[in-house]
Amino acid sequence: MKELIIKDLFVSVEGKMILKGVNLKIENNEMVALLGPNGHGKSTLLNAIMGHPRYKIEQGQILLDGEDITSLDVDVRAKRGLFMAFQNPPEVSGVETMDFYKEMINSHREQDNPVGLFQFYNMLKKGYKEVDLPEDMNTRHLNEGFSGGEKKRNEIMQMRLLNPSLCMLDEIDSGLDVDSIKTISNVINSQKENGTSFLVISHYARLFELIKPTRAAIMINGKIAVDGDASLIQRVDTEGYDWIRKEYGIEVKKEDDKKPVVLETCAVKKVK
Numbered sequence: 001m002k003e004l005i006i007k008d009l010f011v012s013v014e015g016k017m018i019l020k021g022v023n024l025k026i027e028n029n030e031m032v033a034l035l036g037p038n039g040h041g042k043s044t045l046l047n048a049i050m051g052h053p054r055y056k057i058e059q060g061q062i063l064l065d066g067e068d069i070t071s072l073d074v075d076v077r078a079k080r081g082l083f084m085a086f087q088n089p090p091e092v093s094g095v096e097t098m099d100f101y102k103e104m105i106n107s108h109r110e111q112d113n114p115v116g117l118f119q120f121y122n123m124l125k126k127g128y129k130e131v132d133l134p135e136d137m138n139t140r141h142l143n144e145g146f147s148g149g150e151k152k153r154n155e156i157m158q159m160r161l162l163n164p165s166l167c168m169l170d171e172i173d174s175g176l177d178v179d180s181i182k183t184i185s186n187v188i189n190s191q192k193e194n195g196t197s198f199l200v201i202s203h204y205a206r207l208f209e210l211i212k213p214t215r216a217a218i219m220i221n222g223k224i225a226v227d228g229d230a231s232l233i234q235r236v237d238t239e240g241y242d243w244i245r246k247e248y249g250i251e252v253k254k255e256d257d258k259k260p261v262v263l264e265t266c267a268v269k270k271v272k
């Protein structure tokens with residue numbers, strides 16, 4: 001990937017506008033940290049870039065190497081090299097992890113050239129070693145009963161198997177113990193050496209100290225309020241977000257702007 005450009009992006013979810021004019025550029029092999037208070041639209045941005053069908057693009061454009069990918073389906077975007085690790089990886093019962101990996105890898109290859117058994121075996125062996133998961137995880141159903149940390153390491157395993165050109169990580173460090181954060185950071189750093197660009201969400205400076213982003217952007221009220229160098233991470237870590245209100249005159253909204261749901265409504269609501 002040479003560059004990803006987000007232009008004036010407005011995105012709604014279930015009829016509610018979440019992103020309200022996001023502008024952001026990620027260049028080749030850059031690592032951009034995405035910060036911001038809870039509920040201000042960070043995960044929504046990643047899902048919209050990836051093409052999750054629930055996130056409706058109302059206005060604006062997503063340009064990948066000059067091509068407008070705004071209306072492409074999620075699988076087409078994945079084939080273009082986009083990858084996203086979920087904040088909350090879903091459990092998929094009935095699907096063995098190994099079968100999922102194989103389908104995932106083959107969907108990125110020509111139909112008449114599926115991955116060979118020996119190559120697949122070696123890829124899994126190497127990947128599991130890197131993310132420090134036991135190899136027998138591959139016979140379990142995808143994410144089912146995995147611990148929080150195992151789910152996150154499994155996301156990074158998928159990143160390694162796909163070797164994407166733009167990798168978006170949504171709170172990959174949540175649920176990881178201190179040693180696991182180091183393990184995962186080493187894998188992220190190796191992936192970056194392959195030339196991959198990154199957009200990484202985290203609430204904690206610890207991960208960023210290990211993966212060293214080249215830039216940081218702060219999302220407030222569905223917009224990128226501040227875009228600057230990596231020193232923003234330290235500032236947010238020590239001061240929080242209040243300085244943005246003072247220095248930029250942006251009110252950091254805490255409450256939802258729609259009408260509150262009154263509990264009485266729930267009490268009388270008929271279950272269908």
Ligand SMILES: Nc1ncnc2c1ncn2[C@@H]1O[C@H](COP(=O)(O)OP(=O)(O)OP(=O)(O)O)[C@@H](O)[C@H]1O
Pocket residue numbers: 013014016018036037038039040041042043044045054087
């Ligand atoms: N499917 C949905 N239906 C209704 N509202 C939604 C839906 N998905 C997201 N939202 C709302 O959109 C807003 C932004 O959510 P988002 O997950 O993007 O925030 P975030 O910045 O990633 O927060 P966090 O740091 O807590 O992960 C929140 O108010 C959330 O409740």
Ligand SMILES: [Mg+2]
Pocket residue numbers: 042043044087170
């Ligand atoms: Mg989020």
